[in-house]
Amino acid sequence: YIATLAALAEQGLDGNVSIKLTQMGLDLDRDLCRENIWRVVEKAAESGAFVRIDMEDHTRTDATLEVAREAHGWYRHTGVVIQSYLRRSAADVEALIGEGIRVRLCKGAYDEPADVAFASKAEVDESYRVLMERLLRDGHYPGIATHDEQLIAHAREFTQREGIGPARFEFQMLYGVRRDLQHALVADGYTVRVYVPYGREWYPYFMRRLAERPANLLFLLRNLVRDRG
Numbered sequence: 001y002i003a004t005l006a007a008l009a010e011q012g013l014d015g016n017v018s019i020k021l022t023q024m025g026l027d028l029d030r031d032l033c034r035e036n037i038w039r040v041v042e043k044a045a046e047s048g049a050f051v052r053i054d055m056e057d058h059t060r061t062d063a064t065l066e067v068a069r070e071a072h073g074w075y076r077h078t079g080v081v082i083q084s085y086l087r088r089s090a091a092d093v094e095a096l097i098g099e100g101i102r103v104r105l106c107k108g109a110y111d112e113p114a115d116v117a118f119a120s121k122a123e124v125d126e127s128y129r130v131l132m133e134r135l136l137r138d139g140h141y142p143g144i145a146t147h148d149e150q151l152i153a154h155a156r157e158f159t160q161r162e163g164i165g166p167a168r169f170e171f172q173m174l175y176g177v178r179r180d181l182q183h184a185l186v187a188d189g190y191t192v193r194v195y196v197p198y199g200r201e202w203y204p205y206f207m208r209r210l211a212e213r214p215a216n217l218l219f220l221l222r223n224l225v226r227d228r229g
């Protein structure tokens, strides 16, 4: 992360870094995790880069919010992620809006029990719509992280209707996913930030992407065969 932040600054790029706290030692030792975050935040502060703390499974939501709040206290260009599938998220969004902390809104990528998370796509999408409207209206430069065309169309229609300009939020998508949509949004004057995974610990990330869209496995196998052919 420190090397990436240095490279972003050197190239003059408006890049953010996104951090998973378990990769920073959250499950080993909370103080070690905070020290590691502090090091990243300190480096980011040299160039004014934004630091995003990703959200992991629900057993870590409280700890993640706690560390994110602390990091925001050290350096205000720090934000967090809220998942629309969690039943608690409306309350978390309200609190974060009040605290002036930037939120990336996503649907959520972990297999969660029904008592903490909505199970049906309809409920997760409806929750996304409600939280997105709330963040677009009163949030602090929210990141609308989805490839869902209906939700993106709703964001566009809602912001136009409410007079919320494109400079007040950004869309975010995963590297390589729906590039057509990414280009179309940029052509229409919207900001699109692309999430680029990198590094050696790629396996859990890769498995989550496969789990949310099993068709990707077929896509991967086809390309492997094609590359060898």
Ligand SMILES: Cc1cc2nc3c(=O)[nH]c(=O)nc-3n(C[C@H](O)[C@H](O)[C@H](O)COP(=O)(O)OP(=O)(O)OC[C@H]3O[C@@H](n4cnc5c(N)ncnc54)[C@H](O)[C@@H]3O)c2cc1C
Binding pocket: 053, 054, 055, 056, 081, 083, 106, 107, 108, 109, 110, 145, 146, 147, 148, 149, 172, 173, 174, 177, 178, 194, 195, 209, 210, 212, 213, 216
């Ligand atoms: C920038 C960014 C950051 C994220 N950060 C987090 C995080 O911190 N914590 C977390 O739990 N989750 C995170 N996610 C993942 C997110 O929670 C969802 O799992 C993921 O984005 C898929 O949901 P969707 O909103 O695109 O809607 P879906 O309803 O799942 O998908 C809508 C359509 O998008 C396309 N699509 C979606 N995913 C893929 C894919 N992997 N490959 C190909 N096509 C696809 C398909 O056409 C699909 O029909 C992040 C996602 C993004 C874009």
